């Protein structure tokens with residue numbers, strides 16, 4: 001056997017391997033999201049149902065501690081606003097920090113991006129959601145996704161008393177096309193009476209000259225966190241920001257490509273707090289979590305995902321929720337990267 005006759009088959013194997021690898025990669029890239037069905041979602045949900053045992057329901061807001069750790073729901077709003085739901089689809093929970101993206105949209109619409117981000121940063125973080133040492137060092141919150149920046153964002157929305165909160169509530173109702181959505185007064189009262197750390201941040205920012213109003217503004221933040229909705233509502237919110245602020249039914253009253261880009265960039269860099277970097281590596285999509293157990297995900301230009309499971313991991317993100325998102329992303333190659 002000469003050298004050539006030995007090399008030829010090896011070459012052929014290499015070419016064949018390259019071609020088949022290409023086919024696999026191409027197949028992944030073109031995974032058809034219109035193939036997503038309720039069955040797809042329920043298979044993923046059942047596979048991940050028990051992840052709640054690895055997390056813990058938030059109880060630092062006492063009323064949240066009463067949530068049923070076993071509740072779980074998974075929703076997608078896909079092409080042309082088509083809705084798929086599985087699990088405890090009617091189960092309501094409080095949106096908590098997911099409300100921060102709605103407040104940011106309103107504050108930036110009213111004040112302009114430059115004004116809002118003159119008072120806080122575009123920074124990512126290696127710190128939990130309630131971290132605030134930046135208020136002492138640089139004098140400003142790191143970003144609008146962590147509590148300090150979010151409390152400040154809500155205080156920037158114009159109007160006396162409850163008005164800024166009502167704007168947030170009305171925008172959530174608009175995006176979800178669900179006028180029955182309201183806030184849970186028990187959760188609100190519970191956070192208002194125990195949220196001393198948030199109150200501390202509020203006064204530090206008042207001391208720094210970033211906040212000029214009274215405690216009504218903090219109450220608006222507590223109220224927005226207490227807005228109750230379902231996983232389907234979250235999927236509609238994810239869809240809205242994924243599609244230039246166009247609603248799932250095609251209504252384009254708020255269409256704004258730039259604003260949707262800004263919100264999604266903040267979701268990507270800080271929406272999952274200190275887990276955001278690892279999450280960008282594994283899921284690779286703009287997402288926002290809340291300690292009520294919800295996560296809203298935007299698949300840019302394509303779809304919205306909403307998950308709910310109240311047991312949280314050490315970062316304050318839904319444990320089972322994360323794994324459901326991860327499986328859907330892998331199955332349909334949804335990561336941006």
Ligand code: GLN
Pocket residue numbers: 095096097098129130147191198225289290291292316
């Ligand atoms: N209301 C909660 C708080 O301010 C929101 C935090 C969260 O969802 N990560 O502590």
